[in-house]
Amino acid sequence: MTQMILSQNTATITMTSLEISELVESRHDKVKQSIERLAERGVISLPPMGEVKVQRERREETISVYLVGKRDSYIIVAQLSPEFTARLVDRWQELEARPAYDPANLTRIQILQMAIESESARLKLVEEKATLEAKIEADAPKVEFTEEVTIDEKTNYSVRQVAKILNEPEKAFRAWLAGCSAIFKNPDGSWEPYAAYIKRGWFALKVEKINGRIIRSPAITGDGLFAIRNLRSSSDMLKHTPQIGTRQ
Secondary structure, eight states, X not given: OOOOEEOXXXXXXXXXXHHHHHHTTOOHHHHHHHHHHHHHTTSSOOOOEEEEEEEETTEEEEEEEEEEOHHHXXXXXXXXXXXXXXXXXXXXXXXXXXXXXXXXXXXXXXXXXXXXXXXXXXHHHHHHHHHHHHHHHHHHHHHHHHHHOOOOTTOEEEHHHHHHHTTOOHHHHHHHHHHTTSEEEXXXXXXXXXXXXXXXXXXXXXXXXXXXXEEEEEEEEHHHHHHHHHHTTSSOGGGTSOOOOSOO
């Protein structure tokens, strides 16, 4: 007996016209003619074609067959040999009890179709993954920045905090600000922002009294934090802001 065939798109079990001919003990060409006549009359839909390999006289032969669904197979058998309907019912029970994707039940063409569909699905997933990763990468700086710090107009940040937010060494970041004439160093070692940046709203002057000493330091505003983050990609902040040569 020939083996059942799987429809690749729906995973529906089908039976070949060759197997139907064996079940009803009729010639295969007669069974195919009966299928075609029933389809012409609109009783059934013309089934798709497939191929099976059979052994005949010590040689393998490929035969074209119809792949028939369960409902249509009953109509075909009833047309050909009603007395063999019980055999058909038993055979369907046997087929439906098998694992749906048993490789032994697939033709070479169907195995190739499955491989092509599987590769197409894999390539589609790879393409979708690459697109998603590119979007995540493009959005990442903005997302990470928002998640790491919540900025409002009333919040000021130290140079150390901003360096950490920007994931840069504090010393290098402070030197960059000084090189852009955004901050300057006093003789006592403290740092202050230039007046123009305070007027711009990027910096504020923070004054604290610690252990009896007055400590002055630059504070970066929320607006300044966003502006510096954007300008940091430029090698020279002075391309975007005026050079400041005087202190407050």
